[in-house]
Amino acid sequence: MADQTSQNDSAQAEADKGYWAANVRIILISLVIWALVSFGFGILLRPALSGISVGGTDLGFWFAQQGSILVFLGLIFFYAMKMNKLDREYGVEE
């Protein structure tokens, strides 16, 4: 009996590790996008995007003042949905 419990425990610990690794991967992908639209398109890469015009100015300006905010919103909801699904997959939801 004791053996089985510890086996269950270690299986659980393995599953938890997998859950955490999957979580960290989703976070990293999201943060790459987060940085790309704000620091990238909004500031550093703005000169490279200057050829694309949006409403009297260029795409970089749009990202800096509007686009990045919309992407941030998308990211948070994407993460919440992904994670709630992951919680169920690994059976770690409340």
Added chain:
Amino acid sequence: MDQFTINLLFVGASFALYIGIAIWARAGSTSEFYAAGRGVHPVTNGMATAADWMSAASFISMAGLIAFTGYDNSSFLMGWTGGYVLLALLLAPYLRKFGKFTVSEFIGDRFYSPTARVVAVICLIVASTTYVIGQMTGVGVAFGRFLEVDNTTGLFIGAAVVFAYAVFGGMKGVTYTQVAQYCVLIMAYTIPAIFISLQLTGNPIPALGLFGDHAASGEPLLAKLDQIVAELGFNEYTAHHADTLNMVLFTLSLMIGTAGLPHVIMRFFTVPKVSDARWSAGWTLVFIALLYLTAPAVGAMARLNITEQFWPNGSTGEPVSVETIESDAAYTWMGTWQQTGLLGWEDKNGDGKIAYFNEKNAETVAAMEAAGWGSENELTNFNRDILVLANPEIANLPGWVIGLVAAGGLAAALSTAAGLLLAISTAVSHDLIKGSINPAISEKNELLSARIAMAVAIVVATYLGLNPPGFAAQTVALAFGLAAASIFPALMMGIFTKVNNKGAVAGMLAGLIVTLIYIFLHKGWLFIPGTNSFTDADPLLGTIKSTSFGAIGAMVNFAVAYFVSKSTDPIPTEIEELVESVRIPRGAGAAVDGH
């Protein structure tokens, strides 16, 4: 009915609403005072957090800073929204799982060290107090205008109202009041913006109008704006003139700071489940984005309106005359704002005209002189913090819109000031006194000490608010830098790494101290004017302004924590288990008092 009466009516009615709600939901126990039980729905919580978060800096100050600088101040927009991504992904769900009331409780438990907890409390108090100073600046501007008194008197009256309001209830009272405040402030912000967008572009959605066509000229609005400000010798609105390194660091500081501010993080302790904490951050950003997508439109359109008021026939025509300013109803706003001491003009060359241009641009000065308007800019003072409040008057909107904006500005300043005072009082009474100094303190005395701490904080903030280190949003940006350098790295390392107690304490202290010193060197010691050795125009380190230093402070924090932790003992097994458990949502119970 005159404008003064309309303003009083709107402000009075909105206050009656908040106070009514605060009394109805008055906190009874310490648990309710701090965390409102846990019965707060993610959408409700998101709305309250948005009101808590969007302060005088967002409402009153930010669009003004964008209006007069253009693209270069986009940092405020990206920084103050991008932080929510960090909060939602890196902190909120885990702190909710941890299930205590306060940020410093988490730091104290995770780093198994009362010292860490006390250091966290100190960081929190320093950041929150700086933040309140910024709010008081905004409160002074708003009260000064709507009571038609000078800025200082407005500040004193505002401080008294904020205090009376914050001692009323704790989190529970504040949560429902803040929902009401959110509704007032978002209406107050968007309704005039819709009117102005319709006037200028014919598009009822300001965020779309910004990238639409200027109805009068048929050109794109932003192209038109670029052209007319350039004609007066100013930088083109959409062009990048700021130092890029400083802009990146400033944006990053605001982002990290957002995720490190205790009064925002505390909100995520009050949702029922871990998954709700994730949604809650999203809903908060939805409600914030409604204002943040409107703000750049408000800034650009106000800049266009103001410039056209001073140059009714374009920069090649005649500037507005003093007589027009004094007699024409469209210029009444100038007279009323002059009373607050935040707007000023002077006919320096006695030609009966007020010429507004960039007097630092030699070419423009020569052109103005040739046209006979003199060599000096005659709009001598335009405080950035008045722009949003003056905006409906500048655009000649109906009286009720102006009254609504006054109520909205006060709602923004009040809700945040109250939330911050609550965070400060919680830190002192719950974390410092009950957590370290006197654990046996009675519930009654704990509440009493919380209120004394609030009183002290507001007196300090009011005193410093008289000579603020910058416009409201700039002072608030300093607070974000401090939170970024101290709290955020400790929380993140607590969840994602196995950094030990000594590492965390050393990291927080290093981050806080270098950032504080850098800020004081540029803004004066304890923000006392005249005691600074450098200015942000010519900063100590290259182009890095004191408002941008938080990101560097955070890096120092991470680095110090890592190296100190590496060279000292690893964390004990039970803390390792705590870290593992925080990472998994399963089994999150109710938030409980740590004692």
